[in-house]
Amino acid sequence: IVAHKEENHKYYEYFRSFFAGNFGACEARIHMLETCIDPDADLQQMLVKMLASKDEKLLLDMRTLVTEMGDYYLKELLCRRLFELDSDSLKYRNMLACAVGGQGRYGEAEKLHRQCLEARKNALGEAHPNTLGSINSLALAVQNQGRYEEAEELHQECLEARKNALGEAHPYTLASNNNLANTVRNQGRYGEAEKLHRQCLGARKNALGEAHPDTLASINNLALAVQNQGRNGEAEDLHRQCLEARKNALGETHPDTLASINNLALAVYGQGRYEEAEELHRQCLEGRKNALGETHPYTLRTIHNLANAVREQGRHEEAEELRRQYLEAS
Incomplete structure (x- = not known):
């Protein structure tokens, strides 16, 4: 947690790459870390203390940071603590479901996402952006269990609703485009998937910029669709481009x-x-x-x-x- 002051700590590279590329967030994160954590304290003791905290803002800030670092285990611990503090919060239930899914426990994540989706439909309505977010997350959990046709239907439903609610160029709409393309590819429709990924990549470059993690994800997914069609040399070039950009952006x-x-x-x-x-x-x-x-x-x-x-x-x-x-x- 205090890795920005400990170059030999395993988290140092995460912090270094994160802080180097996002100066506004860097200043806020360092301030949060320095005010909440004693840099001379034992790391394990401070982690235990943090996970017993009742300070929801602190826990949410740390969850944001470890999500950007890619530490899904610590993310789950923080989400479970938030859920303990407010088990009625649909936001925290959704966060926990995403953290569980990030560690490959897709059946458990699906169950939590279904609970959250029904509750959001009742509380917010079927067209609310948060409800659509739950449909998207449920589709991903289903997709990761190999139920691609079911996932495609959910992604298509979410995509159409997001287009209507948010517009075609909104990052969430583009995320649904990307997820639908992945599901199409999973079912062996590689030419169709390539076309969808090229459309999504162009839109993400325009909306988010070439170095945004979502844009890099589209390069990666396009490369996979190309690769699935036997064009390994072309895919290699795209993967190398994506790899170098991800090293610089994410570590x-x-x-x-x-x-x-x-x-x-x-x-x-x-x-x-x-x-x-x-x-x-x-x-x-x-x-x-x-x-x-x-x-x-x-x-x-x-x-x-x-x-x-x-x-x-x-x-x-x-x-x-x-x-x-x-x-x-x-």
């Missing part, structure tokens, strides 16, 4: 940056450069173990991808051991 160990390393490795693998792909997968695996934990679905997927790269180099026993680890943990 080298942020989950989104690690996702770009994983996707670049797959594009390299698709061109038969298995040794290079193995190196990238090992880098990604180490980062995901530290950032997400050893049992997160993304970490397990990386083990599976690493096994494939090892197998293609003729090291079958090593590949089989990695596959065994993957199957036992899945």
